[in-house]
Amino acid sequence: MVTPAVTAHLPEDLVVTGAAEPAAWLARLAERSTVCTVRDPDALVGFLTLGAGSETELMLGYLFAEHAWGRGYASELVAGLLAHLRAKDWRGKVTGGVVAKNPASAKVLLKSGFERAETDPNGVTFYRIAL
Template identity: 40%
Template sequence: MCVIDISPQIETRRITLRAPAMADVSRLTALGGDRDISRMTTRMPWPYGRADAEDFVARCQAQDRRRDNTFAIDLEDEGVIGVLGLFTPPGGHLEIGYWIGKPYWGRGLATEACQGALSWTRQTWRKKLVVAGHFADNPASGQVLIKSGFLYTGVVETKPSVARGEAVATRMMVWLA
């Protein structure tokens, strides 16, 4: 097993995936504060404020990097545009989740971030299986995952959405190294 003591940094053509820092809080708050972002995630509250972003960064800094790695998605010449996380739920398989700020939608940045993270996951972290899910009412996220190499499992689970305050049908997918 690969032991990772510090947060890795992953470079792709246009973006850098790096550890979230307290200096990112204002930007995370501004982008993550859009209801269209938080309602498509399981964990982000609505409204999403500065205290939420500060708590998020603090939790990222305390991660056990053998099990979890969360990245700020940093676009060249723009700064932070979103977040990507690889996390292991209790009793579950490694899972990926992400969000991109609305001004950056439709530019292939989520796909680039996912592909970069999965390449690192396979080559450096030596993980062979990653699961993902997207809310059934968010087919764009499904397309990102398909372009990143995920396949649908045929399973639809009900997952919570903190922002929505309810459980949402979630189409499950799997990626194999």
């Protein structure tokens, strides 16, 4: 699952450029956030990452295996996360960044009610407040 295509839109130190050991890659990912697996009944299809920007801000990230792309997993994942936070009466801001070369991910966040916060040459930051 941890292929160069899957990690291409991640921060530079998490991009896979060769035959990386998946456990070491996952450990680097877990150093910066809580990592949850995303599974369908048969297999691992992706990861959800949640980091704390502050006490009232969550930094959202997700990535999916290539065979899962375009199948609605990201939209379902983000909707489920937001529903979970609402059920817990969590109040705060959820922020997600998207690189310019990944418009499908930006579409997921916009569809989920996120708004554009800022844009730079490398990508766009989105946020959603008060679930």
